[in-house]
Amino acid sequence: MRILFSLLMTLTLALFMGACGRPDMEELMADSVDSVAIEEEDAPLLNIDDTVHIVISKQDFRLTVYNPKGDTVVCFPVALSRNYGNKRSRGDCRTPEGEFTILRVNDATHAPYALPNGRVVYGVYGPWFLALSCPGIGIHGTSSPLSIGTRASHGCIRMRNWDVSILAELVKPGCKVTILPGDKDMAENAKHKDEDAKIRARQAERAKKLEEKQRLLDKKRKAIEAKRRHEKKLKTPFKKDAKWEKRRKERRLERRD
Numbered sequence: 001m002r003i004l005f006s007l008l009m010t011l012t013l014a015l016f017m018g019a020c021g022r023p024d025m026e027e028l029m030a031d032s033v034d035s036v037a038i039e040e041e042d043a044p045l046l047n048i049d050d051t052v053h054i055v056i057s058k059q060d061f062r063l064t065v066y067n068p069k070g071d072t073v074v075c076f077p078v079a080l081s082r083n084y085g086n087k088r089s090r091g092d093c094r095t096p097e098g099e100f101t102i103l104r105v106n107d108a109t110h111a112p113y114a115l116p117n118g119r120v121v122y123g124v125y126g127p128w129f130l131a132l133s134c135p136g137i138g139i140h141g142t143s144s145p146l147s148i149g150t151r152a153s154h155g156c157i158r159m160r161n162w163d164v165s166i167l168a169e170l171v172k173p174g175c176k177v178t179i180l181p182g183d184k185d186m187a188e189n190a191k192h193k194d195e196d197a198k199i200r201a202r203q204a205e206r207a208k209k210l211e212e213k214q215r216l217l218d219k220k221r222k223a224i225e226a227k228r229r230h231e232k233k234l235k236t237p238f239k240k241d242a243k244w245e246k247r248r249k250e251r252r253l254e255r256r257d
Contacts, residue, residue: 051175054102054139058095059182061149063139063157065170069080074166079147079158085188086181088199090136093154095179097189098200100207101133101184102175103214105168108140126161128168132177133207139177140164173214 052073053066062255065073080095081087087096108125115121126141141161142148148160157179159167181189 008086012093026111027234037046052170053117054171056177056179057182058097058180058185062168063159065167073170076159076163077148079150079152081143081153081155082151084151084182084184085192086185086199087134087137087155087203088192088195091154095153095155095157096132096134096137096203097181097185098203100137100177100179101211102139102171102173102177103133103210104131104173105129105171106131126159126164128164128170130164130171133210134203135206139167173218215217 031158051068053068055064055066056062057064062077063076063078063079065075067073080091085094085097087094101232106129107127108129109127110122111125111129112120112122113124124143126139126143130139132138137155137157139157141157141164142158144152144158147153151156152158160194
């Protein structure tokens with residue numbers, strides 16, 4: 001039994017080392033260690049009140065969060081679009097580049113996803129979906145964690161579910177997101193220079209309209225919340241405390257005098 005157990009452990013170790021030898025697996029394992037270190041050692045940095053700035057590098061497959069002073073808060077590995085270059089049209093499987101804004105932070109735990117065969121599955125987007133001011137594009141979790149660090153998405157920025165849960169706690173609507181191109185993306189963009197200029201103009205105009213729409217929705221939501229608080233205050237019964245009783249006695253004495 002000891003010999004069989006030793007052989008089994010040796011085989012398991014060999015398979016493990018073989019997996020670590022691959023660059024993608026080695027990178028994923030290193031990222032996992034980084035995430036644990038962030039959780040245990042740098043937890044106080046995650047409790048920030050001011051608006052942060054997100055920078056996504058398509059060259060390094062990294063999403064970095066900066067505080068208003070420009071200091072790095074946390075860094076996560078990501079997966080990006082399967083095709084290179086800036087997004088030019090819906091469904092082209094490219095991650096957009098430039099300046100964007102987070103419009104909403106949505107709970108995506110039970111969000112449906114329609115497969116090409118028509119079957120609907122759930123949990124594909126992980127626990128959170130951070131919608132950007134680019135239609136159909138967002139930062140979200142994934143049901144395929146091994147795709148992190150590769151070109152695999154249809155255009156969105158994928159994160160590991162634990163990482164996107166941390167990010168969702170840091171950001172809020174209005175947070176700025178900058179997506180930087182990689183070397184291969186710039187080479188692809190150079191082939192479509194004139195076309196990209198028009199596309200960027202359309203994207204900027206569309207983003208401005210979406211931000212304005214979101215601002216009006218937020219204003220409407222705040223007005224509804226204020227109205228509800230006012231109605232709740234009117235329904236709350238008046239509390240006769242000791243101060244009120246003392247004031248009432250003083251008024252009675254004043255009337256007698």
